[in-house]
Amino acid sequence: AQTVTQSQPEMSVQEAETVTLSCTYDTSESDYYLFWYKQPPSRQMILVIRQEAYKQQNATENRFSVNFQKAAKSFSLKISDSQLGDAAMYFCASAGANNLFFGTGTRLTVIP
Amino acid sequence: EAGVAQSPRYKIIEKRQSVAFWCNPISGHATLYWYQQILGQGPKLLIQFQNNGVVDDSQLPKDRFSAERLKGVDSTLKIQPAKLEDSAVYLCASSLTFWGSGENIQYFGAGTRLSVL
Numbered sequence: 024a025q026t027v028t029q030s031q032p033e034m035s036v037q038e039a040e041t042v043t044l045s046c047t048y049d050t051s052e053s054d055y056y057l058f059w060y061k062q063p064p065s066r067q068m069i070l071v072i073r074q075e076a077y078k079q080q081n082a083t084e085n086r087f088s089v090n091f092q093k094a095a096k097s098f099s100l101k102i103s104d105s106q107l108g109d110a111a112m113y114f115c116a117s118a119g120a121n122n123l124f125f126g127t128g129t130r131l132t133v134i135p
Numbered sequence: 136e137a138g139v140a141q142s143p144r145y146k147i148i149e150k151r152q153s154v155a156f157w158c159n160p161i162s163g164h165a166t167l168y169w170y171q172q173i174l175g176q177g178p179k180l181l182i183q184f185q186n187n188g189v190v191d192d193s194q195l196p197k198d199r200f201s202a203e204r205l206k207g208v209d210s211t212l213k214i215q216p217a218k219l220e221d222s223a224v225y226l227c228a229s230s231l232t233f234w235g236s237g238e239n240i241q242y243f244g245a246g247t248r249l250s251v252l
Contacts, residue, residue: 068226073240116177122183
């Protein structure tokens, strides 16, 4: 079984500042992937970044980066130079051999 | 490239009525997923198709929910009869290959918001 926990229901950040969203997970899989998805009010889930568990190097995608701590089962998302368009729900998810398991999400507000 | 298409965007029904949702995946994607997202929660997988065969429907309430993917392309999800607790957003996603390949990425549609009164 897999579980994903996001302990921050809401976060806010000033425009152009940096914010970190937290995620912890538990899995019995030896090979798995971790994801951050963004869900704006339009409801469409958009992939932000992906991390392969067997890779030690943290994934980065432009202003988005992760801090992957495999032993601690922690997978946080850092958003640098926050923009108004970053405001959304952010979901952390894990996937093993089969399907995605999502956390409960963190609502990010960007303050102009 | 066109994304995952879903319709309708919104649906309001009374309890005990039936409802159907439609999904058209990204062209060429073999795997299709239906998720239920209750307000304040993350999406939960209901059913997964590989082409037109069911891979995983362990979380689908089969007494009232059904889904099909004829010809391995479009899919419909039906609820009959609906209950109040079925109020949620129903998301469809597709991926190029079967998830077990490891490199797979799921692409989501905009979902259907169902309100059961």
